[in-house]
Amino acid sequence: MLENRKILLCVSGGIAVYKAVALVSKLSQAGASVKVIMTQSAQQFVQPLTFQVMSRHDVFTDTFDEKDSSVIAHIDLADWAELIIVAPGTANVIGKLANGIGDDMVTTTLLAATAPIWIAPAMNVHMYDHPAVKRNIQQLHEDGIRFIEPSEGFLACGYVGKGRLEEPEKITQLVETYFRRELKLTGKKVVVTAGPTRERIDPVRFLTNFSSGKMGYAMASAAAEMGAEAILISGPVSLSVPSGVTRIQVESAAEMLEAVEAHFATADYVVKTAAVADYRPKKIADQKIKKQQGESSIVLERTIDILNQLGQQKTHQVLIGFAAETNNVSKYAKDKLERKNADYIIANDVSEAQAGFESDTNRVVVYGKNDFEQAFDMMPKQQLAHQLFEMIIEKETPYDR
Known part of the structure; x- marks a missing residue:
């Protein structure tokens, strides 16, 4: 399953280091080539020799211990890896990496890496x-780093709660799934819209909504990880550009439509996660509108319905819309699917806790033609994005339709 895949395991100090030994064993048995870097703290729990025996590779512990004088070790390891896993990921190494600190072999290698980085945290529940x-x-x-959420269970400190390192079997399964789907979108172009739009009222005010862009950015990131040319057309959000994604920044619904149409003809998949404003002020004031006594009103006009327009124009594209609803989710989603000639509508109840705007998790139901319907339970948006593409790819071959 993982034949000849190059995986770099960074082991930081905690009692869960013993699980990292099992992880090396599981990954190696699956066919991967695994190299290990250990922090000094990790060596207090398990000796490097153990990882050397399990991996059949030298174990790296010191930035200045160059085992091959023809290369710089931490740069060479960073370039070698196809995937980097930090397990266990302690609060210390997480804090260093988040702040750009490279003061040992693990952190300098992580800072030099261009391969995807996964961190499997393990620490006391209060930490x-x-x-x-x-x-x-x-x-x-x-910054684009993925996390393998820790399990809930008994911790070494005696507490019960979130903090245990995920089991080696589960991490290995995630790695196998990652490489299995990695190239499924190779050669395809995926256009994703994300975030809110802003419709100006005057030079200092605008109409908008609560969309954070997190679901759209997760979809673009997943597309890139699966080998696609990923174009992200984003309204104003405070998120970093995912690795391998080309972002086009827009503000209004009109600007978003223009950007989408520029890429639509060559797109294979178009994913409309953006929460586009339905209305805009009919007249934009040149100067700031001053307060006045009594009530005030703004005359609004409809913006262009981007999804509807794309639905009328599509030829070979798979068109995927999102529906953020607060009631009658199924009814409104099915109606939107039909009216806008979309291939799929991915609907969620934004009034549900942890599934609305600005949350890191989501629960959705996908509706498609011929009464297709599939529900996805609550999960991190990044994980959900991958599962959505997996499902859609399985059902669709754009050029054969």
């Missing part, structure tokens, strides 16, 4: 919930 740790995890998430 995991500390605001500083949450802040660092959020920063790394925005």
Whole structure:
């Protein structure tokens, strides 16, 4: 399954280091070539020799211990890896990486890496919930690093809660799934719209909504990871550009339509996650509108319905729309699918806790032609994005339709 895949395992110090040994074993048995870097703290729990025996490779522990004088070790390892896993990921190494600190072999290699990085945290439940740790995890998430969420269970410190390192079998399964789907979109062009749009009222005010862009950015990131040429057309958000994605920044619905149409003819998949404003002021004031006594009103006019327009223009493209609803989700989603000539509508109830705007997780139901319907349980948006593409790819071959 993982034949000849190059995986770099970075092991930081914690009692869960023993699980990292099992992880090397599982990955190696699956056919991967695994190299290991250990922090000094990790060596207090398990000796490097153990990882050397399990991986059949030298174990790296010191930035200045160059085992091959023809290369710089931490650069060479970073270039060698197809995937980098930090397990266990302690609060210390997470904090260093989030702040760009490279003071040992693990952190300097991570900072030099261009391969995808996954971190499997493992720490006391209170450490995991500390605001500083949450802040660092959020920063790394925005930097494009993926997290393998820790399991809930008994911790070495005696507490029960989130903090245990995910089991080696589960991590190995995630790695196998990642490489299995990695190239499924190779040669395809995926256009994703994300975030809100802004419709100006005057030089200092605008109409908008609460969309954070997280679902759209997750879809673009997943497309790039699966080998696609990923074009992300984004309204104003505070998210970093995912690795391998080309972002086009827009503001209004009109600008978003123009950007989408510029890429639509050559697109294979178009994913409309953006929460586009339905209305805009009929007249935009040149100067700031001053407060007046009594009520005031703004005359609005409809913006162009981008999804509807694309539905009328499509030829070979797979057109995927999103529907953020607060009630009658199924009814409105099915109606939108029909009216806008989309291939799929991915609907969610934004009034549900942890599934609405600005959340990191989502629960959706996908509706398609011929009464197709498939539900996806609550999960991180990045994971959901991959599963959505997996499902759609399985059902669609754009050029054969």
